Amino acid sequence: MSAPSASAAFNASLDVVRAVEPRIAQAIADELSAQRESLKLIASENYASPATLLAMGNWLSDKYAEGTVGRRFYAGCQQVDTVEAIAAEHARELFGADHAYVQPHSGIDANLVAFWAILAQRVEAPALAAAQARHVNDLTEQDWETLRRELGNQRMLGMSLDAGGHLTHGFRPNISGKMFHQRSYGTDPATGLLDYDALRETAREFRPLILVGGYSAYPRRVNFALMREIADEVGATLMVDMAHFAGLVAGKVLTGDFDPVAHAHVVTTTTHKTLRGPRGGMVLCTDELAEHVDRGCPMVLGGPLPHVMAAKAVALAEARTAEFQDYAQRVVDNAVALAEGLLRRGARLVTGGTDNHLVLIDVSAHGLTGRQAESALLDSGIVTNRNSVPQDPNGAWYTSGVRIGTPALTTRGLGVSEMDEIAELITTVFTHTTPRSDAAGKASKATYELDASVAAKVAEQATGLLAGFPLYPEVTLGG
Numbered sequence: 001m002s003a004p005s006a007s008a009a010f011n012a013s014l015d016v017v018r019a020v021e022p023r024i025a026q027a028i029a030d031e032l033s034a035q036r037e038s039l040k041l042i043a044s045e046n047y048a049s050p051a052t053l054l055a056m057g058n059w060l061s062d063k064y065a066e067g068t069v070g071r072r073f074y075a076g077c078q079q080v081d082t083v084e085a086i087a088a089e090h091a092r093e094l095f096g097a098d099h100a101y102v103q104p105h106s107g108i109d110a111n112l113v114a115f116w117a118i119l120a121q122r123v124e125a126p127a128l129a130a131a132q133a134r135h136v137n138d139l140t141e142q143d144w145e146t147l148r149r150e151l152g153n154q155r156m157l158g159m160s161l162d163a164g165g166h167l168t169h170g171f172r173p174n175i176s177g178k179m180f181h182q183r184s185y186g187t188d189p190a191t192g193l194l195d196y197d198a199l200r201e202t203a204r205e206f207r208p209l210i211l212v213g214g215y216s217a218y219p220r221r222v223n224f225a226l227m228r229e230i231a232d233e234v235g236a237t238l239m240v241d242m243a244h245f246a247g248l249v250a251g252k253v254l255t256g257d258f259d260p261v262a263h264a265h266v267v268t269t270t271t272h273k274t275l276r277g278p279r280g281g282m283v284l285c286t287d288e289l290a291e292h293v294d295r296g297c298p299m300v301l302g303g304p305l306p307h308v309m310a311a312k313a314v315a316l317a318e319a320r321t322a323e324f325q326d327y328a329q330r331v332v333d334n335a336v337a338l339a340e341g342l343l344r345r346g347a348r349l350v351t352g353g354t355d356n357h358l359v360l361i362d363v364s365a366h367g368l369t370g371r372q373a374e375s376a377l378l379d380s381g382i383v384t385n386r387n388s389v390p391q392d393p394n395g396a397w398y399t400s401g402v403r404i405g406t407p408a409l410t411t412r413g414l415g416v417s418e419m420d421e422i423a424e425l426i427t428t429v430f431t432h433t434t435p436r437s438d439a440a441g442k443a444s445k446a447t448y449e450l451d452a453s454v455a456a457k458v459a460e461q462a463t464g465l466l467a468g469f470p471l472y473p474e475v476t477l478g479g
């Protein structure tokens, strides 16, 4: 999109909003300034294109469209049908999937659609009907036990949280952990790498209905061909949640054994992380699961968001290009450069490095908890998030790790030499941060000392680094 038309579009839309609620127009403008100024290393965030963002701000939002293309519970859905069909077509072609369902509003929603589809395909219908008669928010622990029994006490095997798995892969705070009996597979304590032999053994013993692959904090490629072999051996459905690395699959960086769509029965994703689309979710599956996946709404989803499906279609069209493939490769090159820069400066990294878009730093090597490290970096203008490391002694709240990722900064245009500078900034912050101690000399897990002048100097250097890589350069607000 040309600079004059992008600026005109965003300025005009802000003028219209400002006339009704100026504080909202201001917050939108302020968010752009804040994003421009921050060194964003959050592995799950990115910057969608102006075309993707603008596709969401319109009257498609006004339409109800429960059902699927050509089979709606509301009249007048011709345009929504067009939008949904184009988004699904792009998704099928881009990922080489038999079927795509582009309605999920988030990654959790996409996973729920997949779970119900697998249950519907593989569990006797009467038990499922009993489950459908209840509303999830009204269920007590006793109800959940009854429900699990009615569903045949199904089992799910997913990656453990501290090895980098996700809450929605069968853990109790999420509905997946209430619907299924769960067991986890993890990583080799010596290498930090996924232990496929242990995974096979657990699968043989536990015999899950669903084997879940995918992660939100594992810095390595996963062999999905091997996972499919294990799933087939124990009669499990292989479901891969590629929310974090969908952009690397779309961009043909993860191919062959590492391409989940080529091997799993069903693949779920978000659309806003490495894929760089609007905030939302998506399910890809084989023909055998398609009819069940298409029942996602109204089974477990509220009405589709047609304006977001339009933006998904735009982002997926962008992801089909050679430029996007180049972007995906640069995301990984940058992560590798960042990891190498940190290692050269003495950092301890989970698995000793990365071959995807993220790096997990074990900050206990600096005597810090993840919470202290995350806060000290934020004080210094670097935005990250704390994360557990395998066998984390500090639990999921304080943690011992900081997860960093390169999708957003790569979109801004930063490259491997800037990654080395960022490694230097991160190291400076860690080496100048110490846990605060209480009166008895016990080190805090939350509070810390960091010289304000060091934090200010790093923040200034971070801002200086970003100045060469303007965010949304085609947009000048107020211009």
Ligand code: DSN
Pocket: 044, 107, 216
């Ligand atoms: N919130 C996402 C992440 O940061 O990885 C996953 O849910």
